[in-house]
C-alpha cells in the first residue's frame with residue numbers, strides 16, 4: 001500500500017504531538033561523550049515520577065548470544081532527586097541497582113567505559129563512537145516498555161550522528177520502548193553518507209572508513225540489487241526506511257549485526273577491495289534478518305530476558321536458514337553464479353563432515369549451546385558443530401524436500417512467506433523447530449516429522465545424494481592434500497584468535513606453540529576473521545611466522561615450515577544424463593522459485 005502525501009503529513013503531525021505528550025512519562029537518557037582518550041561515557045537517566053523504589057538493570061547480554069556482563073564497565077552509579085538532593089543507591093546484584101525516594105522522579109548518573117570494537121560492541125575513542133546501546137544504557141525495570149528518549153552531549157566538533165531512531169527537536173531521538181531503543185545502533189563521527197530509493201522505500205548508507213578503501217557507488221549498486229531481490233522474494237517490505245551502517249577497518253574485523261530497521265557491518269578493508277562478494281554475502285544475510293529473527297521470531301527469544309541466557313533451539317533456522325535465503329537472494333540478483341554457489345555448498349558440506357561432533361551434537365543442541373561459543377574449547381571440532389553451517393545446509397535440504405513433497409508447488413520461499421503471514425504479520429512468535437515444521441508441512445501438505453527428527457533434533461548422517469538427485473546433482477567425495485600448520489585456532493565473534501589445539505609431534509609444537517596462545521599476527525598481518533581464509537591458502541613447505549601472546553603474557557615470534565595432510569573434500573557434479581526435468585528443477589531451485597513457468601509448456 002502506498003501512503004498518500006496528504007495523509008502522511010497529518011499522520012506526522014499526530015506523531016509529533018504524541019511524542020511531546022509522551023515525553024513527560026518517558027525515560028530520558030543523555031549520553032555525554034566525556035573522554036575519548038579514556039573511552040569514558042557519562043550517562044544520565046531522568047526517571048519520571050512513579051513509585052518510590054525504582055530498579056535499574058544493565059543487560060548482561062545483547063547482540064551476541066553470549067553473557068558478556070556489561071556491568072563490568074560501570075565505574076560508579078549515583079542518584080539525586082529533582083531538587084538535587086542525593087538519593088540512596090543500593091546494588092542488588094552485579095547488574096542491577098535500586099534507587100530509593102524516587103516518587104517525584106530521579107536523576108541517575110553513572111560513568112561507563114566503552115572500548116569494544118565492532119557491530120556487537122560499544123566503542124568511544126578519538127576517531128568515532130559506535131554504540132550497541134544495550135551495552136551502555138540501564139533500563140528502568142518497571143518501565144521497559146514505556147517510551148524512551150535519548151540525546152548525545154559533548155559531541156566533538158565536526159562529528160555527526162547516524163541512527164535508524166526517529167529524530168525529534170533539540171537533538172532528541174525517540175523510541176517506543178527500551179527494546180526498540182537498543183535495537184538501534186548509533187554511529188557518531190566523521191562518516192560519509194549516501195542514500196537511495198528503491199521500491200517506495202528509502203535506504204541510507206553510512207560508511208566509516210578511509211575513502212580510498214571503498215567505492216560508495218559500487219556499494220549502493222550492490223545494495224539496490226540485494227534489497228530489490230529480497231523484497232520481491234518475500235513479497236513484503238515491512239519498513240519505510242532502512243539504514244546500512246558499515247565500518248571497514250584496516251585491522252581485524254568481521255561480522256554483522258541485524259536490527260529491525262538497520263544493520264551494522266564490519267569487514268576488513270582489504271577484503272572489501274579484494275573480495276567484494278564477502279561484503280555482499282554478509283549484507284544479504286543481515287538484510288534478510290529483518291524478516292527472519294527480527295519479525296519471524298522464535299517464542300523462546302520473546303520477551304527478551306536481559307538478565308540471563310535465553311535458550312532457544314531455533315538458531316539453526318534463525319541464523320542458518322537466513323544464510324540459505326541470503327544465497328538465494330545473491331543468486332537472484334546476479335551477485336553469485338551457479339558454479340560458485342555449488343562450490344560453496346560443497347565446501348560447507350566438507351566443513352560439516354569434517355567435524356566429529358556432527359554425530360554427537362544436533363542442530364538444536366548447537367543452538368542451545370550458543371552461549372558457550374565464547375570459549376575456545378567449545379569451538380573444537382570434536383565438541384561442537386556450527387548452527388550457521390548445519391543450519392544453512394538444512395535450509396538447502398528443506399528447500400529440496402518441500403519441492404519434492406509438493407511436486408514443485410512450494411519451496412523454501414513459501415515456508416518463509418507462510419511464517420511471515422502467520423506469525424510476523426499477526427504479532428505471534430513461532431515455537432522453535434516445531435514452528436518451522438508446521439510451516440513446511442502447511443505449504444507442502446505432507447508429514448515432515450522424519451526430516452526434523454533425523455536432521456534437526458537428531459544427528460543422523462545426511463544422505464546428501466538422496467536430496468540432490470532431484471535437481472540432477474551428486475556429491476563426489478575426494479581426497480585433497482591440504483596444508484597442515486600443525487595447530488587449530490578459532491576466534492570468538494569479537495575476540496582475538498586463540499590456539500585451541502597443537503598437533504603432537506608437529507613442527508608447530510617443536511617451534512613452541514601452545515594451546516591457549518593468542519595469535520596476534522600471521523606472517524606479519526594482524527589476525528582476524530579473514531585469517532582462516534588466508535591460512536587455507538598455505539601450501540606444504542611454506543614458512544609460517546606467528547606472533548603470539550602466551551597465557552602468562554609476553555609476546556614471542558615463532559617460525560616453522562607448514563606440513564601437509566590428506567583431507568576429505570567434496571564437489572558437486574551433474575549426475576549422468578541429466579534429464580530436462582532435473583534441469584528445470586535446478587533452474588527453479590537456483591532462482592528460489594517453486595517452479596519456473598515453461599515457455600514450451602502449453603498454456
Ligand SMILES: [Zn+2]
Nearest residue numbers: 285289319322
Ligand atoms: Zn545472522
